[in-house]
Amino acid sequence: MNALAATSRNFRRAARLLGLDSKLEKSLLIPFREIKVECTIPMDDGSLSSFVGFRVQHDNARGPMKGGIRYHPEVDPDEVNALAQLMTWKTAVAAVPYGGAKGGIGCSPGELSRSELERLTRVFTQKIHDLIGTHTDVPAPDMGTNAQTMAWMLDEYSKFHGHSPAVVTGKPIDLGGSLGRDAATGRGVMYATEALLAEYGKSISGSTFVIQGFGNVGSWAAQLIHERGGKIVALGDVTGSIKNKAGIDIPALMKHRNDGGALKDFHGAQVMDSTELLVHDCDVLVPCALGGVLNK
Numbered sequence: 001m002n003a004l005a006a007t008s009r010n011f012r013r014a015a016r017l018l019g020l021d022s023k024l025e026k027s028l029l030i031p032f033r034e035i036k037v038e039c040t041i042p043m044d045d046g047s048l049s050s051f052v053g054f055r056v057q058h059d060n061a062r063g064p065m066k067g068g069i070r071y072h073p074e075v076d077p078d079e080v081n082a083l084a085q086l087m088t089w090k091t092a093v094a095a096v097p098y099g100g101a102k103g104g105i106g107c108s109p110g111e112l113s114r115s116e117l118e119r120l121t122r123v124f125t126q127k128i129h130d131l132i133g134t135h136t137d138v139p140a141p142d143m144g145t146n147a148q149t150m151a152w153m154l155d156e157y158s159k160f161h162g163h164s165p166a167v168v169t170g171k172p173i174d175l176g177g178s179l180g181r182d183a184a185t186g187r188g189v190m191y192a193t194e195a196l197l198a199e200y201g202k203s204i205s206g207s208t209f210v211i212q213g214f215g216n217v218g219s220w221a222a223q224l225i226h227e228r229g230g231k232i233v234a235l236g237d238v239t240g241s242i243k244n245k246a247g248i249d250i251p252a253l254m255k256h257r258n259d260g261g262a263l264k265d266f267h268g269a270q271v272m273d274s275t276e277l278l279v280h281d282c283d284v285l286v287p288c289a290l291g292g293v294l295n296k
Contacts, residue, residue, distance in 0.1 A: 003082035003291060011085065028088075031081060032065070032099075033057040037127035039105060041119040053124045055103035057137055058084035063097035064135050068142025068170075069149065070104035071117075074290070080104050101137050103128075109144040110238075118152050125156035132157070134166040141170040143215065143290075147182070151175055186220025186288075193225065193284060202283075205229030208247075210282040212236050213289030214263060219254065221288055226250035234272065234280045237289070240264030241274040 001009070008029055015025040035055040043049050054077060057065045067087040070080075080102050088100030105124060109117060132139060141150055150171040157167050165176040173179065180187075194204055209230050211218050214237040222232055231247035239262035242248065249268050256266050264271050278285065278293060287293050 002078050004078040004085075006292070007082040007085050011089070028059065029085075031056050031058045031084060032060060033131070034077070034081070035103075035128055035131060036077065037124065039120055039123045039127065041116065041123055043116055044113050051105050051107050051120060053103070053105040053127065054080045055128050055131065055137070055139075056080045056084040056101060057131070058100040058102075059088040060099040060136075062092060062099050064099065064133075065101035065137040066091060066098040066140070066169075067101040067103065068140045069145050069153075070102070070142040071107050071109040071144030071149075072104065072290075073106060073108045075104035075106040098138075101139075102142075103139060104142070107144075117149070121149055121152040122156045125153045129157050129160045132167065133161070134164060138166070139168050141216075146170075146216070147172045147177060150177075182216065183220045183224070185217045186222075187224055189217065189221040189286060189288065190224040190228070193221075193286065194228075197284070203229075207231070207283040208233045208281075209284045209286055210234040210277060210280045211286045211288060212277055212293065213287065214257070215288070218286070218288035219257070221286060222250050223254065225286075233282055234277060235263060235269075236272075236274050236277040237263055241272045241277045242266055242269035243272045243280065244269040 011029065012025065037053045038050055039053050040048055040050040054075065067084055083102035084100050086100070087102055091098040091100060105120065107120065112120065131137065139153060141147065147170055150168040154165060154168050154171055154175060158164050170181050171177040197203055197207060204225055205228055207230055209225055209232045211222050211232060214222065214235055222235065226232060232250060233245055233247060234241065234243040235248060242263050252268055253266055
């Protein structure tokens with residue numbers, strides 16, 4: 001089952017439990033707008049490459065639509081549509097005055113240079129600038145994007161509409177970004193984990209953890225769980241997976257990664273088969289990579 005089918009199925013189940021009118025249910029499953037654009041850029045070697053970008057604006061009944069921009073080779077219309085729908089439900093549950101949207105470009109950001117990523121971001125922004133805005137649709141970083149990506153989007157958008165720092169969130173502090181934004185999602189994972197364990201009379205301290213994904217979310221979750229006394233016994237990302245039954249030294253691993261090292265080359269742990277990561281023995285499994293990994 002793909003992401004959109006799974007998300008729509010879960011919404012239908014919730015709609016039945018809430019007793020929603022069938023017409024309203026059908027209306028909420030159909031996005032407000034779906035955008036698909038071609039982004040052709042010159043590469044550093046002088047060749048041209050084309051990428052496909054998407055922005056799905058799901059619902060604006062409660063306010064401007066809100067959602068991240070994802071750069072990943074598996075980005076497709078169904079995934080973006082599902083994530084946009086989920087943003088509508090998240091903003092509503094959190095009682096913030098926003099709707100839901102999501103966007104992305106099908107690309108491998110790790111294989112693109114900084115200048116190629118900038119050109120791609122600026123071309124994508126040129127294609128959608130008239131459909132986003134402070135009171136319309138506010139993008140943010142997601143998988144494969146960061147504060148620098150938002151700075152490029154903000155700058156390109158401002159060429160058409162004047163300086164508009166509020167058109168994106170997750171931007172650099174110097175451009176009006178919020179302190180703590182980088183850690184926010186990983187901190188949310190930590191708080192949710194803390195609350196779940198408390199229901200069972202347990203705490204993060206003394207519990208063992210396996211974390212899949214060591215990007216922005218996974219790395220912050222690992223740091224914060226480690227700070228609270230949690231023992232992270234295995235970690236994995238696209239470069240490989242590692243384990244240490246005595247607990248991985250997260251500060252040392254962060255320094256290793258920030259120095260350009262891959263997880264599999266970290267000396268404070270053993271390399272393990274990535275296919276075994278999700279079934280490795282632990283108290284809490286924390287999936288912080290792509291969705292749909294827990295399927296049975």
